[in-house]
Amino acid sequence: MKKIKHYCYVFALITGIAAQGQVGVGTATPYPSSLLDLNASNKGLLLPRVALTSTSDIITVPNPAKGLLVYATQNSGTGSTAIQRDTLYKFDGATWKALTTREKFISNELPKIVAVGRKTTVEGCIGITNGLFNLNQRSSTLITATGAFTAPQTGYYMFSVRLVQLMNSNPSQSFNVSPYIQAPNLATYSYTYRGVSGTAQSQRASVLGVVYLTQGELTQGFKWFFGTNTCPADGRIQGQEVIWEYLGNPL
Secondary structure (H helix, E strand, O other): OHHHHHHHHHHHHHHHHHHHOOEEEOOOOOOOOOOEEEOOOOOOOOOOEEOOOOOOOOOOOOOOOOOOEEEEOOOEOOHHHOEOOOEEEEEOOOOEEEEOOHHHHHHHHOOEEEEEEEEOOOEEOOOOOEEEOOOOEEOOOOEOOOOOEEOOOOEEEEEEEEEEEEEEOOOOOOOOOOOEEEEOOOEEEEOOOOOOOOOEEEEEEEEEEEEEEOOOOEOOOOEEEOOOOOOOOOOEEEEEEEEEEEEEOOO
């Protein structure tokens, strides 16, 4: 008897769709413009939960139709095809595209600082010609003492580097022998010690750059060089700072 009732219900539903071209759940009068009208004051629509393995996954959901929506249940994959759990994905005919919320757009896509490192100690530099950055204060494990950075997600990042050194001025020095900041595959920035030649003062230099990183990719750290300059008796390695900012991933 239960099976008969079940079949009757399914038959009635199918014939109702065929006759009216629309279905109402929780309502006897679905909106005329709707194919499916769900009406409830204390329930919601639960989309299929799917363990996608990448944005190019067409095995977990065989032959997905364009416009298909699913809810990803796991983090999976790497780089540009990585899947983020607890995210809605829509199939565009070739790959799964994440559907973002306003909150996720603000937190993940708009520029935001994701890692900061700062040096607060001061050391002498007699007999030294170069050295790695030594950031003794760091905001997270994403950044190392040298300013090397691990990308938490794929996208574009801006790095901002600043240092302060107490050194003798040498404003007429050519750039091919002047002091510089370097990080392999990121930047090489030359500058001069400004001021009255031969007098010691705090010399400041800063550099900005943008780089595209995949999730989990690690950059190299930053290093400073005096060029052909020599550290005076009162010379000091003073402040250093590296800031990494996420710009987004529009591609």
